[in-house]
Amino acid sequence: MTTTLERQDPVRTMLVRIAGEQMLQAQVDRQSFGGGMEASQVVLVTARYREGGLPRLLRVVMKRLQGRPAREAAIYEGLVAHCASRISPRLLAVEHSDDSVLLCLEAIRRTASWPWRNLSAGSELLVRLAHFHRIAGEADAKIPAWDYEAELGLLAEATWTALDRCRSQPGLSALARDLPALRRIVLERVRLREQLLAEHPFGCRPIHGDVHPGNVLVCRRGQGAEPVLLDWGRARLGSPLEDASSWLQSLRVWEPEAGRRHDTLLAAYLSAFGADGGLTSSVRDAYWIAGASNALSGALLHHLQRVQEPALCARRRGGAVTAPPPRGSVRAPPRDWLRVLRRASASAGA
Ligand SMILES: Nc1ncnc2c1ncn2[C@@H]1O[C@H](COP(=O)(O)OP(=O)(O)OP(=O)(O)O)[C@@H](O)[C@H]1O
Ligand SMILES: [Mg+2]
Incomplete structure (x- = not known):
């Protein structure tokens, strides 16, 4: 126009x-x-x-x-x-x-609307993210205040309530099977978050806070194609594993190969970050707790509220629980977030 x-x-x-x-x-x-x-x-x-x-x-x-x-x-x-x-x-x-x-x-001119079929592009994003996390951990850059932990607490409680409500709703009761996992994470949230933010060598440092395919474009810059991160409004202090998990868990929704090669991709991130020990059991546990934090910070609640909209008929409701949303537009559907919570719950008990 x-x-x-x-x-x-x-x-x-x-x-x-x-x-x-x-x-x-x-x-x-x-x-x-x-x-x-x-x-x-x-x-x-x-x-x-x-x-x-x-x-x-x-x-x-x-x-x-x-x-x-x-x-x-x-x-x-x-x-x-x-x-x-x-x-x-x-x-x-x-x-x-x-x-x-x-x-x-x-204005970033992207090379392709969906460059992520090629897993090396997703791996390159992780390497660049790791470099950013390293630099940001050493710099003294100011970040506007945000009491993220308090907000996470409120959203986690609201997510619990929303999942509990699924028990009595046609087409949604299967989701409520994961209530025990969610309850465990919500009740132990403060301890788990403290543990996550103290995990060596990641600690607590500036992170992007919203890394998913809708917020990354690949463009031609310099010699080759480079990923560019948009949408910095949720940047905050947190665990770099929250960004790594956010990327890997959202990418696998649309690219199942990213799920199959999950550990290789995570290892690429850890190596670029300089986590010499690689994927130890302690890092793996912290990674799933980071994923659960992402699930509870509004993403799962958003989807649970959407699938519970009264206007949605039972058949479409079932589809919304499992079907991947349009590529990159929003993040994982409820089924995928609940899987992350199950893994986190197992890690929390380890
Ligand atoms: N600098 C840019 N160059 C090219 N496209 C851009 C740029 N910034 C934003 N966009 C496009 O606009 C979309 C929305 O931008 P952005 O993610 O920053 O806003 P948002 O409203 O915070 O999004 P959301 O809440 O959906 O994550 C992006 O997904 C991208 O397609
Ligand atoms: Mg965005």
């Missing part, structure tokens, strides 16, 4: 800020990426203009954020600028207004 924007239009104002007065005459197209779960609006902006008589093109992404997600601006300016500039879009400008923040980011 082509729009002739007014001078005071925030998109136009942003374009003028990053590319000068010539943007006042540019023809501007906007293409929405659709509302995400967190951002209020993500738009690809294409500006066509003339410079020295020659036609030029400027493509940027603008992301408007409100409420807690607005912390992403400070994360780009701090953590990403210091520790993750090679694996992120460049932040071109930030505009603060009374109730929201507008981020202007380098």
Whole structure:
């Protein structure tokens, strides 16, 4: 859609800020990426203009954020600028207004809509993630405050309630078989989290906090294709194993081969991180607790609420419990998250 924007239009104002007065005459197209779960609006902006008589093109992404997600601006300016500039879009400008923040980011041109069939691309992402975790652990980058542990506690309780409710619902009662595993993790959450955040050599350090295929693009940069991590709004202090698990557990939903080669991929991450002992039983246990934390931090609750919507008929409800959602759009369906909780429960008892 082509729009002739007014001078005071925030998109136009942003374009003028990053590319000068010539943007006042540019023809501007906007293409929405659709509302995400967190951002209020993500738009690809294409500006066509003339410079020295020659036609030029400027493509940027603008992301408007409100409420807690607005912390992403400070994360780009701090953590990403210091520790993750090679694996992120460049932040071109930030505009603060009374109730929201507008981020202007380098538009990443992806090489393929689904580059993950090739497992080496997924492995490369893990290697780069490990390097980021190492650098971020040593740097002194500021991250906006977020009492994640308190929020996790509330979401874990709500997830327990939602799973308990499945017992009496047609098509969902099989899910409730995993109630004992979930109950165990929720009741022991504080101890398990302390143990996870003390696991050597990972400890507690800055992490991305939302690594899944919807938040990674592969683009051509330098010599070859490189994965780029988007969506830094959930970056926080945590265990790097939370990021590694988030990636591996979401990838295997769409690429079963990633499940079959799970330990090889995890070993690639551990080696790049410099965890010399490799996949010891202690690291494996911590990894599953990290996965359970991800399950309980809203992802499983979101899906349980979706499958319990009254409008969903019993047949579609059964499908939503097991069928993979559209590639990369959301993360694993309930069945997969519950599998992670079973593994974590076994690890918690080990
Ligand atoms: N810099 C960028 N270059 C190219 N595409 C981008 C860029 N930033 C975002 N996108 C596209 O917009 C989509 C949504 O962006 P992003 O994940 O940052 O927002 P979000 O609303 O927080 O998403 P969600 O809550 O669904 O994870 C991405 O999946 C990607 O397709
Ligand atoms: Mg996203």
